Amino acid sequence: MTYDFLPSVAAPLARLIQEFHKLPGIGPKSAQRLAYYLIRMPAEDAASLAESIISVKERVVFCGVCQNITEESPCYLCSHAGRDRSRICVVEEPLDVLSLERTQSYRGLYHVLHGAISPATGIGPENLRIRELLERLRDGEVSEVILATNPSLEGESTAMYVHRLLSPLVSRVTRLARGLPVGSDLEFADSVTLSRALEGRQEI
């Protein structure tokens, strides 16, 4: 989208609109609205936004150990003394680490694959950070790997593929349990989830 045909739009503004338009989920109208909003914003707020965009690109790196997004490598979690170094929890995305940390019931380390195997969109094992995970298991310090990929077709394929590679290296490879989400309705559960929930039932 270019604003060459509309010379009445100031060039810097047109450029800003085009930049917003590149973001996911931002259409031409939203891009215009955001750009005009920024013009009315106090100068220091706008400067802070611009500065934060620059610093996120300059200062954020991938952790050399767990591949999570971090400011310094190794990241906070990987270098934390209180973490259990014998466990690694494997997740698809950095946001999954946040979700698991929110539970406050896991004290081990993480490994972020940055995606899941998805033949439909052409993402194969070679596009994921699986090799880095295998490297971490070389020294034999890790006694359990927890596969916490999504319970979707892509996540399951990834978990099974990774499991096949890991099983000779680690004594224990586990998968997150599948069952019924809190606050849901049995009536709407699918048969695969429900049969797994039955198998994983526990004494109360």
Add this chain to the structure above:
Amino acid sequence: MTTQPRIHKTEAIVLKHLPLGEADYLVTLYTPNQGKLRAVARGARKIKSRLGGHLEPLMRSSLLVARGQSLDSVQQAEVLEGFRAVREDLDRLSQAIYMAELVEASTPEGQSNYPIYRLLLETLRSLDGPAAPALLPHFQLKLLGHSGFMPELHRCVECETPLEPGRHRFAPGQGGCLCDGCHPAGVTVLPLSLNTLKVLRFLQRCERIEDAVKLRLDDETLTEMRRLMEALLHYVLDREPRGSRFLGQVSQGSKRGAAAELAASAAGGEQA
């Protein structure tokens, strides 16, 4: 002009899903009476979604679909068959994903083709049972047949004389076999052993999937048949199916064993 009802019921096999927006999926379905359909499953990626678990790829589900302005949307869904054994085994899963992709790639939207639906369903059911090496080539051949691309296995595609036993060659671009005497210029040919030709002919006339499941094949025939079918599909689809790469990675891994796979992946790391 007849107006179609706004909401209709259908059963479908889910071929694939793609994330859409914040929490939706765009699902591609294969239905018995309307062929391939695409529809939005709103909120299906949320953990408490009433749709999500019923619309995973390779499930056969009963659906309520509402027609929309541009895209249909799935209102209700309930799993009829989940094919759990397929889902929990990497070798079978990679095959099933590949098969779903072939159906997705070779069929036009909204055009009914019941034989393809039945083929996919019966193949998934067989895949859910004991291992059967001929299942994949059977599926590939029949799918090509139901799409109008059944290869010619009895006559030479150049001179149309019936094939005599001998050294045959297969020309994917011409859609069939060549006899000893024909050497058309500029045509890709693949070797075709007598044994493979016999197996292909058997699969071609095979009416019931049970007969294909019973077939025992040696590795050599299987490899040759895989190469022929892939070449033919590549020609028909005009691209290599993405799933075939993953299929190769998985079957290679299981043959070589995980230790070898690790060594290969570590070696790859040093090269990279």
